[in-house]
Amino acid sequence: MPETRKAxxxxxxxxxxxxxxMPCSRTMxxxxxxxxxxxxxxxxxxxGICRADIRLYSETIVRGFERDTAQEADRIxxxxxxxxxxxxxxIDTAGFSCHxxxxxRTDLSSSEYxxxxxxxxxxxxxxxxxxxxxxxxxxxxxxxxxxxxSSDTVDGIRAGSSLPLDxxxxxxxxxxxxxGPENDRDGDSIxxxxxxxxxxxxxxxxxxxxxxxxxxxxxxxxxxxxxxxGLPGNILFTGLSNLDLDSExxxxxxxxxxxxxxxxxxxxxxxxxxxENYFGNGDSGAEPFRYLADTGEILSAYGGDIFWNKYSxxxxxxxxxxxxxxxxxxxxxxxxxxxxxxxxxxxxVGGEVVFMNGDDPKNAYTLGRGYFYWDQFYLGKYKGFISxxxxxxxxxxxxxxxxxxxxxxxxxxxxxxxxxxxxxxTCDYTAGPYFxxxxxxxxxxxFLFAR
Amino acid sequence: xxxxxxxxxFNLAMLIIYIAACASLKIMNDLPLRxxxxxxGQGRPMCTNCHEPEDDTxxxxxxxxxxxxxxxxxxxxxxxxxxxMMCHQERTCNECHALRLELxxxxxxxxxxxxxxxxxxxxxxxxxxEGRIDPVSCFRCHGNPKTSKTCGxxxx
Numbered sequence: 001m002p003e004t005r006k007a008x009x010x011x012x013x014x015x016x017x018x019x020x021x022m023p024c025s026r027t028m029x030x031x032x033x034x035x036x037x038x039x040x041x042x043x044x045x046x047x048g049i050c051r052a053d054i055r056l057y058s059e060t061i062v063r064g065f066e067r068d069t070a071q072e073a074d075r076i077x078x079x080x081x082x083x084x085x086x087x088x089x090x091i092d093t094a095g096f097s098c099h100x101x102x103x104x105r106t107d108l109s110s111s112e113y114x115x116x117x118x119x120x121x122x123x124x125x126x127x128x129x130x131x132x133x134x135x136x137x138x139x140x141x142x143x144x145x146x147x148x149x150s151s152d153t154v155d156g157i158r159a160g161s162s163l164p165l166d167x168x169x170x171x172x173x174x175x176x177x178x179x180g181p182e183n184d185r186d187g188d189s190i191x192x193x194x195x196x197x198x199x200x201x202x203x204x205x206x207x208x209x210x211x212x213x214x215x216x217x218x219x220x221x222x223x224x225x226x227x228x229x230g231l232p233g234n235i236l237f238t239g240l241s242n243l244d245l246d247s248e249x250x251x252x253x254x255x256x257x258x259x260x261x262x263x264x265x266x267x268x269x270x271x272x273x274x275x276e277n278y279f280g281n282g283d284s285g286a287e288p289f290r291y292l293a294d295t296g297e298i299l300s301a302y303g304g305d306i307f308w309n310k311y312s313x314x315x316x317x318x319x320x321x322x323x324x325x326x327x328x329x330x331x332x333x334x335x336x337x338x339x340x341x342x343x344x345x346x347x348x349v350g351g352e353v354v355f356m357n358g359d360d361p362k363n364a365y366t367l368g369r370g371y372f373y374w375d376q377f378y379l380g381k382y383k384g385f386i387s388x389x390x391x392x393x394x395x396x397x398x399x400x401x402x403x404x405x406x407x408x409x410x411x412x413x414x415x416x417x418x419x420x421x422x423x424x425x426t427c428d429y430t431a432g433p434y435f436x437x438x439x440x441x442x443x444x445x446x447f448l449f450a451r
Numbered sequence: 452x453x454x455x456x457x458x459x460x461f462n463l464a465m466l467i468i469y470i471a472a473c474a475s476l477k478i479m480n481d482l483p484l485r486x487x488x489x490x491x492g493q494g495r496p497m498c499t500n501c502h503e504p505e506d507d508t509x510x511x512x513x514x515x516x517x518x519x520x521x522x523x524x525x526x527x528x529x530x531x532x533x534x535x536m537m538c539h540q541e542r543t544c545n546e547c548h549a550l551r552l553e554l555x556x557x558x559x560x561x562x563x564x565x566x567x568x569x570x571x572x573x574x575x576x577x578x579x580x581e582g583r584i585d586p587v588s589c590f591r592c593h594g595n596p597k598t599s600k601t602c603g604x605x606x607x
Binding site for chain 2: 057059061081083085087092093094099101103105117118121123124130134137144146147148149150151152153176177178196200201204206226228230234236238239240254256258260265267271273275278279286287288289292299301305307309315316317319323332334338340342346348350352356358362363364365367369371372373385387388389391393395399402405406407409411413424426428430431432433434435442444
């Protein structure tokens, strides 16, 4: 068995240390979560009394697979997950509403596999207010922020509003949810926002700002710019740039053009990343990427994708991307092609080939894929679906003495109760460098209730 | 330090009040909260099937869910997230871009192979190649201390 397989199956050694660290912060976090839970519970009861809109989405997943654990080889692992989404209040209209989504897991096989991993997470949980004119939007709680160059989960407040003369502003502030007591961190704060001006389909230009601090000491400060400009001939020019204000160096440039020629949609693009500024090497950074920041590498990528859409039931696309590395003085090229046929509803049959080629043979592979999804498939009197997927990859240089890998999956599902309940069964098989023979099973039940 | 925090919170509160005050002015808003028609589950949504590609109010062609939309939607989501929310729920973004999911999207949506999720198949064997060639694509989802724990079990 390859060594890496064992390494993959063991959890991060950092976790036990961090769980015991910062007991005060941990206590505060638990208290904070309790307060939030009580607020949401009260709001939920209030919504029930007021007969507000309620939407409940439950996804229960039971998996079965075999892994080596620290205690036992070929151990059967049976985790059960519950992913739960709850929205209530004025969900689709102006007013107050609450939104929650999170997951929890239990191991039905009582193995040691998940011992050092967390058993659940609140992915978002916020109260939202939309004013009657639908211009102002305020959200309070855990939320995903994606204004301009920001891409952060924040426990805090965000407000966004249209302004006179087609200006728009959004501001947010709070505690970043990612670093925290379990990462031996405390005292982080984040503030940011985006200010933009839009003129119909002619342009939208925005400037965004983000500042991350730890105990009032600045850790990361960024300025971003994003835009789309409608050029003559129905050509759209879009772009993003991201400036590291500490070093006053650009971290990222991403630009593309989108236009149509006959029945082709064409998108040439150019991207440039300075690793030192893009990945950052501050304490709030993520470990596998910190060392990349120290390499001083500059990655430039260019290429394009072409999409043919003459017939609504057929999609064909080709994508090329060239990567150039200034520091290493090397390059790579990725080329892919896809063909998909669309049937009724979500029915699809498709195929894809990918060629990845680099100066170094260990960065080269060829991938072939075929899949189908047959919607409205009748199993007796019930309407459901059946789907399958095959992926074959051949590596130019062997990985753990294997030159290829194979993956296949088959799924079947049915809808009940006027499509509010769906049951899906999936099995998949993998053979490759990391797994000689790996069978996995999964049963998924989704339930949607809306009032 | 406490005084600085109070000042910061005060400024934030004032800005939010300012935004609220601005919102009370008469401003045209050309996007509804929800798309007037439910188009989910009806195949690939192509806005320009019903709307003019670039009429005077909105660049609809930017939001056509073409073959490559799932790979190229970053710009649209960052600039006009409200447009996405006309049809999608917050959960849609969080199926991939969440704080810590444990089950990656290719496992969760294994029954829907048309979604072309990036980790499909024997990705663990490919990930070293992809990581060497384009670490930026890894960083976008695994670039914070919580999400990078997935990488940490081997690369910690």
